[in-house]
Amino acid sequence: MLASLLGSMAGFLGQGGGFWLPEAASKTAEPVDALFNFVLWICIFFFVLICVLMILFVMRFRRQRPDEEALSQVEHNSALEITWTVIPLALAIAIFWMGFKGYMDLATPPANSMGVQVQAQKWSWLFSYPNGVSAAELHVPEDTPVKLTMSSSDVLHSFFVPAFRIKQDVVPGRYTTVWFHPTRTGEFQVYCTEYCGKGHSDMLSKVIVHSRTDYDKWMDEEGNFIDKMPAPEAGAKVFQKYGCKQCHSVDGAGGTGPTFKGLWGIDQPLTTGAKVKVDENYVRESILQPQAKIAAGYEPVMPTFQGRMNDKEIGVLIEYLKTLK
Amino acid sequence: MSANHTTYGGGTPGAPAWEQDNYLNHTHGLKSWLTTLDHKRIGLMYLICILASFLLGGLFALLVRTEHLTPGRTIVDADLYNQYFTLHGAVMIFLFIIPGIPAALGNFVLPLMLGAKDVAFPRLNLTSWYLWVIGAIFSVVTIALGGVDTGWTFYTPYSTTTATHVIPVTLGVFILGFSSIFTGLNFIVTIHKLRPKGMTWFKMPLFLWAVYATALIQVLATPVLGITLLLLIAERAMGIGIFDPALGGDPVLFQHFFWFYSHPAVYIMILPAMGVISEVIAPFSRKTIFGYKFIAYSSIAIAAFGFLVWGHHMFTSGQSALGNMLFSALTFSVSIPSAIKVFNWLSTMYKGSISLKTPMLYALAFMFLFGIGGLTGLFLGALAVDVHLHDTYFVVAHFHYVMFGGTVIAFLAGLHYWWPKMFGRMYSEKWGAVACALIFIGFNVTFFTQFVLGSQGMPRRYYNYLPMYTSYHQISTVGSYIMGLGFVICAIYLAHSLLAGKKAAANPWGSVTLEWRTPPIPPHDNFDKTPLAGDPYDYSQVRWDAKTGGYVWVDEQSSAAVAG
Numbered sequence: 001m002l003a004s005l006l007g008s009m010a011g012f013l014g015q016g017g018g019f020w021l022p023e024a025a026s027k028t029a030e031p032v033d034a035l036f037n038f039v040l041w042i043c044i045f046f047f048v049l050i051c052v053l054m055i056l057f058v059m060r061f062r063r064q065r066p067d068e069e070a071l072s073q074v075e076h077n078s079a080l081e082i083t084w085t086v087i088p089l090a091l092a093i094a095i096f097w098m099g100f101k102g103y104m105d106l107a108t109p110p111a112n113s114m115g116v117q118v119q120a121q122k123w124s125w126l127f128s129y130p131n132g133v134s135a136a137e138l139h140v141p142e143d144t145p146v147k148l149t150m151s152s153s154d155v156l157h158s159f160f161v162p163a164f165r166i167k168q169d170v171v172p173g174r175y176t177t178v179w180f181h182p183t184r185t186g187e188f189q190v191y192c193t194e195y196c197g198k199g200h201s202d203m204l205s206k207v208i209v210h211s212r213t214d215y216d217k218w219m220d221e222e223g224n225f226i227d228k229m230p231a232p233e234a235g236a237k238v239f240q241k242y243g244c245k246q247c248h249s250v251d252g253a254g255g256t257g258p259t260f261k262g263l264w265g266i267d268q269p270l271t272t273g274a275k276v277k278v279d280e281n282y283v284r285e286s287i288l289q290p291q292a293k294i295a296a297g298y299e300p301v302m303p304t305f306q307g308r309m310n311d312k313e314i315g316v317l318i319e320y321l322k323t324l325k
Numbered sequence: 326m327s328a329n330h331t332t333y334g335g336g337t338p339g340a341p342a343w344e345q346d347n348y349l350n351h352t353h354g355l356k357s358w359l360t361t362l363d364h365k366r367i368g369l370m371y372l373i374c375i376l377a378s379f380l381l382g383g384l385f386a387l388l389v390r391t392e393h394l395t396p397g398r399t400i401v402d403a404d405l406y407n408q409y410f411t412l413h414g415a416v417m418i419f420l421f422i423i424p425g426i427p428a429a430l431g432n433f434v435l436p437l438m439l440g441a442k443d444v445a446f447p448r449l450n451l452t453s454w455y456l457w458v459i460g461a462i463f464s465v466v467t468i469a470l471g472g473v474d475t476g477w478t479f480y481t482p483y484s485t486t487t488a489t490h491v492i493p494v495t496l497g498v499f500i501l502g503f504s505s506i507f508t509g510l511n512f513i514v515t516i517h518k519l520r521p522k523g524m525t526w527f528k529m530p531l532f533l534w535a536v537y538a539t540a541l542i543q544v545l546a547t548p549v550l551g552i553t554l555l556l557l558i559a560e561r562a563m564g565i566g567i568f569d570p571a572l573g574g575d576p577v578l579f580q581h582f583f584w585f586y587s588h589p590a591v592y593i594m595i596l597p598a599m600g601v602i603s604e605v606i607a608p609f610s611r612k613t614i615f616g617y618k619f620i621a622y623s624s625i626a627i628a629a630f631g632f633l634v635w636g637h638h639m640f641t642s643g644q645s646a647l648g649n650m651l652f653s654a655l656t657f658s659v660s661i662p663s664a665i666k667v668f669n670w671l672s673t674m675y676k677g678s679i680s681l682k683t684p685m686l687y688a689l690a691f692m693f694l695f696g697i698g699g700l701t702g703l704f705l706g707a708l709a710v711d712v713h714l715h716d717t718y719f720v721v722a723h724f725h726y727v728m729f730g731g732t733v734i735a736f737l738a739g740l741h742y743w744w745p746k747m748f749g750r751m752y753s754e755k756w757g758a759v760a761c762a763l764i765f766i767g768f769n770v771t772f773f774t775q776f777v778l779g780s781q782g783m784p785r786r787y788y789n790y791l792p793m794y795t796s797y798h799q800i801s802t803v804g805s806y807i808m809g810l811g812f813v814i815c816a817i818y819l820a821h822s823l824l825a826g827k828k829a830a831a832n833p834w835g836s837v838t839l840e841w842r843t844p845p846i847p848p849h850d851n852f853d854k855t856p857l858a859g860d861p862y863d864y865s866q867v868r869w870d871a872k873t874g875g876y877v878w879v880d881e882q883s884s885a886a887v888a889g
Contacts, residue, residue, distance in 0.1 A: 020781070022782050032710060035709055035710050036704065036709055036710050036780075043704075047700060052598070053671050057675055057677070058674070058681065058689070061678065062679050063678040063679055064678040066680075067868070067869035068612060068678045069864075070612040073612060074613075074618075076616045076618075081619065084665060088660070096707065098709070099708040099709045100654075100708055102707075158505065166713075167716070168641055169641050171642075172571025172576065174570070187682075193784040195475075197407070200788070201403070201789040224331065267606045284867050285734060301486075
């Protein structure tokens with residue numbers, strides 16, 4: 001009986017996977033959750049105190065007749081006032097200190113962290129590894145600290161993984177960093193948490209934590225997929241990886257950019273009034289210098305992929321485009 | 326004085342003098358209102374405009390909530406949704422909540438509380454109102470042109486690159502800023518120069534302390550917002566690189582500038598609300614306010630500290646760890662004066678004679694909701710926890726508990742408290758309690774749910790969401806409909822009160838601040854002669870009078886007896 005009551009209370013408190021907080025899967029999550037619980041207890045205590053006193057006073061001291069006077073006219077009470085200044089002050093200092101200490105852990109990646117570059121753009125994430133491999137989802141090995149060095153190609157974004165209790169804005173024109181140490185394998189949701197326009201709420205990704213052997217296997221496949229797969233299939237993977245689908249559909253549906261279905265080989269009208277044939281060179285130019293020729297009816301909002309998408313990738317992407325009839 | 330005076334005296338013959346000639350019927354016609362210098366009429370004009378803005382902002386809120394009934398599209402696409410939440414925020418903050426209590430209630434009450442005939446600069450006061458109207462027109466024009474989708478925060482470089490109409494709305498906010506500055510300036514001078522004999526600084530009603538502290542922030546902080554928005558316009562219109570890194574600017578600089586105003590602006594919103602609560606709790610407990618000096622000083626302390634904590638909006642922005650540490654520490658320093666105010670109000674009720682009329686119901690709701698709003702700020706002030714909660718629905722819930730549960734509820738408390746003085750009519754207490762209960766319940770259903778959504782990781786400003794959050798969103802939306810119903814009932818009984826409400830006594834609540842020395846509806850000039858100020862919380866100054874159904878001043882009664 002008591003155990004089940006305590007159990008349900010623990011569920012109400014900020015336990016990972018409980019009523020308040022999602023599951024926790026990183027080493028730094030635990031102290032964050034502990035502080036969350038500490039503050040939650042303080043809040044519950046003071047809130048109950050305020051409510052109980054308020055209800056008690058209203059019931060006990062309710063005016064019965066319009067001419068009824070108050071029972072007392074106390075103007076102040078120094079001892080009481082000092083007490084209710086000092087106790088909240090002490091609690092505030094304690095919360096501040098724990099918050100600061102926890103934050104310094106979040107802000108200080110271990111020296112042996114594995115480094116990954118993150119490029120954010122409207123509305124996709126790209127994770128690049130030191131060996132040149134890149135992917136739209138972040139794959140990492142279990143029980144290894146990972147440090148992300150992040151930048152944005154366009155506007156502000158923010159990298160948020162609830163299960164790791166980490167969040168860091170991604171800013172154009174500078175690098176910001178964040179780190180985590182995953183404690184178990186699994187897939188964990190990534191959100192963009194700095195408003196970035198139309199596709200903000202679809203700018204999602206995942207952190208996939210593998211066992212060490214699975215990770216090595218993934219890295220091996222990911223590093224060579226262009227050589228191993230048929231070109232159109234590899235192109236489809238490139239299309240996924242760079243988040244092209246956020247703006248370009250492959251089924252004729254409208255979007256921020258023109259659909260790829262039936263695009264190949266047509267004479268595309270431009271905002272200048274001229275037309276251009278959609279061929280290898282036009283596609284290549286649109287990827288590397290997107291503002292050069294804007295299709296009529298669309299805004300010049302596409303970021304450049306210069307320096308990110310390599311020639312091999314552009315090549316297979318073009319092969320994929322050709323198949324979308 | 327002026328030609329307009331020839332038309333006064335519209336009351337029925339035989340009615341009391343105050344009905345024959347008061348500020349409402351002293352002159353007639355639309356022109357007499359649009360050119361009025363009377364602070365009471367300007368207050369009412371603000372009130373009408375502000376309530377219209379609240380309606381507009383509220384409709385956008387209901388659209389936002391309705392869209393969230395299902396993940397993905399429910400009623401509109403992402404572009405429109407982004408405009409709805411932007412307009413909800415911008416309209417509520419710049420058009421409703423910042424001018425709400427100071428400009429509408431404050432304008433009406435402040436000179437009356439001082440026993441003065443008007444504010445120090447009546448023409449400037451009317452100018453403020455016109456500036457508000459011009460600023461509001463810009464916002465409406467923006468909506469007509471097709472909206473804006475940056476969020477009310479206008480963060481760069483999104484705001485300098487989006488195709489929506491950023492310039493008209495920022496110009497509107499710029500103009501509204503001047504309206505706010507002029508009101509603040511006017512109130513500062515009025516409080517310094519027009520206090521009556523006997524009203525030293527520490528004999529001022531606490532509402533005046535709160536409005537004074539607010540006015541200081543309005544005058545000192547608003548120009549920074551003005552400059553920031555001009556820089557934004559310069560970048561957007563002329564391509565001058567200030568905030569956009571593509572032009573050599575720094576986007577985080579914009580956030581510093583923006584929050585340097587917008588955090589103090591939070592106190593522009595909440596301080597007058599705290600003032601209203603002090604004014605309501607004392608008479609409805611018929612007990613002198615507990616810890617007067619501390620409440621007064623804490624208003625000033627909150628205003629001062631409020632300037633030093635803007636960086637707590639930017640803990641994850643990439644500012645330095647040292648900066649984060651300092652801003653976190655300073656943030657906790659603001660929590661103390663706020664906490665003590667709540668304890669002071671509670672102590673005021675202790676051994677009081679508590680009357681649960683509508684204004685007091687709202688004051689109690691304020692303590693409950695502002696309590697939650699303030700306490701949940703502790704989560705966000707703590708650096709390590711804020712990293713998880715920043716930019717999630719937890720923050721949305723927190724600031725709605727403070728801004729709505731605090732300021733809007735206090736605005737409603739003040740509106741119901743001063744309503745009899747504004748219009749000389751009472752409203753239905755029964756329906757007042759029903760509406761208050763619906764708003765209170767609806768509010769908690771809407772926003773408490775959002776604390777859980779946020780701590781579970783749901784980011785804010787999301788059009789689409791993962792299916793795991795669906796039931797929370799649906800509960801929250803149902804709550805917003807309950808709240809909406811509460812406001813509809815409120816509007817109906819207040820309209821009924823205007824048309825057919827019971828006539829109010831001059832002092833229906835038994836308050837002892839000077840505005841309650843005027844007749845049920847104050848005359849054009851407020852007071853025949855400047856009244857002598859007494860202790861604003863000494864309730865032995867008034868006595869219940871069954872004949873008028875209100876309270877009468879003991880000194881006026883005895884002097885009347887002497888004269889008789």
